Amino acid sequence: MKTYFEKKGKKIEVELDENTGKCILTIEGNSIETTPCNVKNTWCFFVKGKKFLKDIFNFNEDSVYMSDKSAEKFYEIQKQIMENNKLKFFKNSSVVIPFHREGENGFVLTGSLYFTNDEKSEYTDIAYLVDNLIKNEDLKWCLDKNRHKDISVISKRVATYILNIMDKENLEGVKPIRYKDCYGEYISKIVFTNFEIFEKYLFEAVKDDINKLKENEMKRKEHETLCFKQAKETGKNVKIYSYSVPCNSKNEECDIDNIIVYATPEGTIKKERIHCY
Numbered sequence: 587m588k589t590y591f592e593k594k595g596k597k598i599e600v601e602l603d604e605n606t607g608k609c610i611l612t613i614e615g616n617s618i619e620t621t622p623c624n625v626k627n628t629w630c631f632f633v634k635g636k637k638f639l640k641d642i643f644n645f646n647e648d649s650v651y652m653s654d655k656s657a658e659k660f661y662e663i664q665k666q667i668m669e670n671n672k673l674k675f676f677k678n679s680s681v682v683i684p685f686h687r688e689g690e691n692g693f694v695l696t697g698s699l700y701f702t703n704d705e706k707s708e709y710t711d712i713a714y715l716v717d718n719l720i721k722n723e724d725l726k727w728c729l730d731k732n733r734h735k736d737i738s739v740i741s742k743r744v745a746t747y748i749l750n751i752m753d754k755e756n757l758e759g760v761k762p763i764r765y766k767d768c769y770g771e772y773i774s775k776i777v778f779t780n781f782e783i784f785e786k787y788l789f790e791a792v793k794d795d796i797n798k799l800k801e802n803e804m805k806r807k808e809h810e811t812l813c814f815k816q817a818k819e820t821g822k823n824v825k826i827y828s829y830s831v832p833c834n835s836k837n838e839e840c841d842i843d844n845i846i847v848y849a850t851p852e853g854t855i856k857k858e859r860i861h862c863y
Contacts, residue, residue, distance in 0.1 A: 607667035697738030747791035759783035
C-alpha cells in the first residue's frame with residue numbers, strides 16, 4: 587500500500603508493508619522508517635533521523651511530523667497488521683516458565699511466563715490470554731473471572747502441576763530443562779512446545795478450580811432464584827447478598843460502604859449503599 591504527498595516542493599512516497607506493518611518514507615530515492623500517528627488532532631507521519639532530514643530538507647532537527655490525512659488510514663491498517671502478527675507470534679511460539687537460581691537451594695519458581703521463538707521473547711497478561719488465545723470455554727470462563735490476578739498465579743499453578751506429574755507420566759510437548767552444578771541437579775525452566783500444549787496442561791492444573799467455580803455459580807443462581815420467588819410472594823425486597831467497597835463520598839466521615847443487593851417483587855435487582863461510620 588502506497589501514498590504520495592508533497593512537502594517543500596518535494597514528492598514524498600510512503601509505503602506500508604502489509605506483512606510486517608513497517609512504514610517506509612522515500613524522498614528522491616532516500617528511504618527511512620516512519621510512524622503514522624495523530625498529534626494535536628492532526629494525522630501525520632513521524633520521521634526521526636537528523637542526517638536524513640538535513641540532507642533532504644536542510645532541517646537542523648532530530649525529527650519532524652509530516653502532516654497528511656492518509657496517515658490515519660495507514661495507522662489503522664498498521665495497527666491491525668501488528669495485532670495479527672502479535673497473535674501469530676503467541677500462537678506459534680514456545681511457552682516458557684523460568685525458575686530463579688537461589689544459592690544452595692537450587693532453582694525456585696519466579697512466577698513469570700513468557701513466549702519465545704528464535705527471534706524474540708515477549709510477556710503477556712491474563713486478559714490477553716482470555717481475549718485472544720484460550721480456546722477451552724471452561725478455562726476461558728475461569729480465567730475471565732480471575733483476569734484481575736497476576737500472570738504469576740497461572741505460571742505457578744502449571745509449573746507445580748508439571749513438577750508433580752513429570753516422573754509419573756509421559757509429558758507430550760513439555761520439556762523440563764535441567765541444570766547441574768556442584769550442589770546437584772535442578773530444573774531451571776519448563777518449556778511447552780506451543781500455546782496449545784500449554785493450554786492443555788493449564789486446564790488440567792486448574793480443573794478442580796473450574797469445577798468448584800461451577801458448583802458455586804450453580805448455588806448462587808439457585809439462591810438468587812429463591813430470593814426473587816420470596817420477593818414476589820411477600821411483595822417486599824429480599825436481600826440476595828452484600829459486599830463492602832471504599833466510600834464514594836468526600837462529604838461522609840467513613841472509609842467503607844456496605845452495598846446490599848436485593849431482589850425486588852418486580853423481578854429486578856436493587857442496590858443500597860450504606861455508609862459505615
